[in-house]
Every structure is written in C-alpha cells, then in structure tokens.
Amino acid sequence: MQKKKILVLGGGYAGLECTLRLEKLLRDDEAEVTLISKHDYHYQSTLLHRVALGTYSARKARIFYRKILNKALFIKDTITKIDINEKKVNGNIGCYEYDYLVISLGFEPNYFGIEGADKHTFALATINWATKMRHELETKFKDFDGSKDPNDLSFVVVGSGFTGVEFASELGDRAKELCEICGIAPSLVKITLVSRGEQILPMFSPALSAKARTKILKKGVNIVRGEVIKCQSDGVIIRTDEGEKKIEANTTLWSAGVKGSSIISASGIESKNDRVLVEPDLRMPGQENVFVLGDCASAKKRDIIHAPTAQLACQMGAHAAKSLVALLRGNKTKEFNFNHKGTVCSIGHTDAVGFAFGVGIAGEVAAFLKNFIENKWLYFIGGLSLVIKKGQFRFRSSD
Secondary structure, three states, X not given: OOOEEEEEEOOOHHHHHHHHHHHHHOOOOOEEEEEEEOOOEEOOHHHHHHHHHOOOOHXXXXXXXXXXXXXXXXEEOOEEEEEOOOOEEEEOOOEEEOOEEEEOOOEEEOOOOOEOHHHHOEOOOOHHHHHHHHHHHHHHHHOHHHHOOHHHHEEEEEOOOHHHHHHHHHHHHHHHHHHHHHOOOHHXXXXXXXXXXXXXXXXXXXXHHHHHHHHHHHOOEEEEEOEEEEEEOOEEEEEEOOEEEEEEOOEEEEOOOEEEOOHHHHOOOOOEOOEEEEOOOOEOOOOOOEEEOHHHEEEOOHHHOOOOOHXXXXXXXXXXXXXXXXHHOXXXXXXXXXXXXXXXXXXXXXXXXXXXXXXXXXXXXHHHHHHHHHHHHHHHHHHHHHHHHHOOEOOEOOO
C-alpha cells in the first residue's frame, strides 16, 4: 500500500513541532512527511529583537532543518498558492500533492492600513529583516559624527506588546554600549515607546504591567500614549487626547500587530486577517484532512483565544501530530485544549517580568525562566549539544 503524504507548510514553532513529533510517533510504513519552508533554517522568532540589536548573532539564531530532521523530507521553496480542492500546493519551484496538509506559514506585520507604515518602518518578521535593522541601527551611531542629525539617535517603537517592550528595553541597554564605543553622549539618544492604551503589556495584570513600566523608564525609554496615524521617514504622527503631534526619529520599529500569512487569502481560503477560524480539533472547517496552526489559525474555543505565542504554537503543533497519527490509524481526533503555563517578557537580557503557574515574577528569576523556556525549545529540537551551541545563558548573550 502506498504511503500517505503529509505536507507541512512552514517551519516555525508549530510546523517544526508537528514535524518532529510525527517523526517520533509514526511507523516507517505509515506516512511520508515533508516539511516545506522558504528558508532552509528555523529561528526562534522570540529572539529576533536581540538579533536586530546585535546582542544575539544571526549566525547563532539559524538552526538548519536538515541538521535536525531525521526521517522527514525537507524542501526549500516559497509557497504561492494552496489548492484545497485539488489537494495540491504550488511553490516557486514545484507543485506538491498531499493526503494530509498542515498549514503553519507563520505571521506577517499587520499595518492596519496606516499610511507609510509599510514603507518607513522596520518589522521583526524574519532574520533578514532583523539583520537589516541591526546594520541600520549601528550605522546611525557609527556615522553620527559625520551626520550630526539628532534624529539619527532618535528611535520610535510602535506597539507596547511583547515585541515592542522587549525591543525598547534592550535598545536602552544597547544604546549605552554603542555610545561608549562611538564616543557619543548618552543624553543624545531618545527612545520612545508608543502605546495605544494606558497599560503596556495589556496581557499582564496591572501590577506586572506597572513593574515593567518602571523598569523600562529606568532604561531611558520614554512611554507615550497615542494612536499612530501616519509614518514618515523622519518620524511618526500620533493622535493623543491633546491632539496630533509628531515624534521625530529616523528609525521606527513597527510592533503594533501581526496577521497570518497572505498566502491564505491569496488561495481563496476564508479567513479574517489571514487567520482561519478552525474547528476545536484545529482542522479547517469542512476539510477533514487539513490542519491550520499557529499564527494562521484562530480558534473557536474560548479557552484558546490568546495572543499568538510560541507556547500556543508549539502545543498546536504537538496536538496536530497526534491527530494525524490518529486519523492514519482510523481513530478519532480530540479537541485541542491550551495549557497556559505562563508568560515572560524580557526587560533586557538579565531582567524580565511575567507569571508562571498563576504567580507573578520579576527580576533575574523571571529572566532565568525566560532563558530556560528558550533553551527548552532548543533541547527539544536538537538536544543538549544545540543548547550549548545556541542557548541563552546569564553570562552569554551574543556571539
């Protein structure tokens, strides 16, 4: 009997988790698993802010699929269209048939139609984008003696969720180091975090949010409440209770929101913000053989309507793998239940705030837990040797 073909699109947290678990759960004669990604490497998207700031090297951030996959086939290709009716997926290089499909194509920045946001801001969506931002940022400091443009040392971070807060706080530390290297007075650096709501990190309790705010302010970050209505090459225009005003800066990071992959809507798949409203077992409505995971999925069940996180994506990937094995063996799938173990937001490399198992934590304890979470993922995909090579440790943060 010919093996069934399982096609996994995207090698982020959800797709890679699903693929690796399928390798462990499936018998050799049950199915052929193929992972397709536009990059030939996986990276921890939760660390992209460190790549962008030069506190974690792009070289270390890349984890090549062919080094960690044992049984699954890997194909490097950029997906252009998913044909659900014909059970085919088109890419720039080839066309791929499947019996079972896992869509986990990751996220894209959501600019909400704001003028200039897509042209005049950076977004931490890939390693390449993060590397480009690192070069831009370091050049601004190194060439400041020549430019003398105060806006070259002014930075705006739009969005006060995880990405915005982690980037702004670590930029506060990194800027001091770059000032010392380049002989620049630290007082010339201006970092502004724009928050639409009164509370930063709105997924946290008011007490934890207040702790984070205090820590960020101490790093020299100015927090401004307002709604960005326009982005320009030399700053952003925001609407506040007092009216419109411009924050001048030659570098702006966009971290105000993400959506699913645009390949979803380009393929004619019903979605909202390129996120498919999946069934309780994570399958696409009306499609018994298609699972949608991670940033491309929006769940119906109330207990899994959370902001997209690596933790949620990993649990989705693990559940999908078990469900695929069940289907191959003629068994029923189960509903997906998200086990929220806690969330930690880093405030620089050695500080953080968050909660674990319902308890609020902050300081170096929280930072240790953040690093532990990152290293746990590395251990899952590559064992102890990968943790030693690429892990996050208190005493090591870069190359």
